[in-house]
Amino acid sequence: MDFTAEKKELESNNNNTNSDTAQRTLDSSSEVEERHARDLKAGLHPLKHKFVFWYTRRTPGVRNQTSYEDNIKKIVDFSTVEGFWVCYCHLARPSSLPSPTDLHLFKEGIRPLWEDSANCNGGKWIIRFKKAVSGRFWENLVLALVGDQLDYGDQICGAVLSIRFNEDILSVWNRNASDNQAVMALRDSIKRHLKLPHGYIMEYKPHDASLKDNSSYRNTWLRG
Known part of the structure; x- marks a missing residue:
């Protein structure tokens, strides 16, 4: 079995997973910031x-x-x-x-x-x-x-x-x-x-x- 190729494939999959997780985190943070901005504009007090x-x-x-x-x-x-x-x-x-x-x-x-x-x-x-x-x-x-x-x-x-x-x-x-x-x-x-x-x-x-x-x-x- 080519363990080097397998290792590269696992690293590639992990990088893709980490990239997807990071993107979801960024999307979530952006949504929270937008929600807070809307609440503040409406005179409300946003929760964390x-x-x-x-x-x-x-x-x-x-x-x-x-x-x-x-x-x-x-x-x-x-x-x-x-x-x-x-x-x-x-x-x-x-x-x-x-x-x-x-x-x-x-x-x-x-x-x-x-x-x-x-x-x-x-x-x-x-x-x-x-x-x-x-x-x-x-x-x-x-x-x-x-x-x-x-x-x-x-x-x-x-x-x-x-x-x-x-x-x-x-x-x-x-x-x-x-x-x-x-x-x-x-x-x-x-x-x-x-x-x-x-x-x-x-x-x-x-x-x-x-x-x-x-x-x-x-x-x-x-x-x-």
């Missing part, structure tokens, strides 16, 4: 990222339902401070939603699925709350996420509030589970912005572990 609220509801005890992806419904998107408040003020509060329900807030272009290309190499920090207080912590997290206040913000994909029968579970998803420095810095930033009381346990789980056991919150490997 455009976000999407999603909603998932499954009927408990019913089998043979559609796939999880098919159950995820887009509610609304926004890209300005004003747009966020218009959306958020009209959303149902977690305390009024049935169990089991998931609320998702993700950056535009990232689906709230483990398999999404932005999520597949990442993981999530998980915090469990009593139902009486989960809504307040969720709101604080949403404000921190939308306002780009968390450390390593570019590594954050989104957040989820999982409303369950006996407790609610809040999770923050990031892109790279292998970047221990970013993972731990994100943990500390979440604690700081949520003013998390002493005694609350934060658990980190890579998405590949979730895919293996098909569970959102089992087999956690790191606590903080």
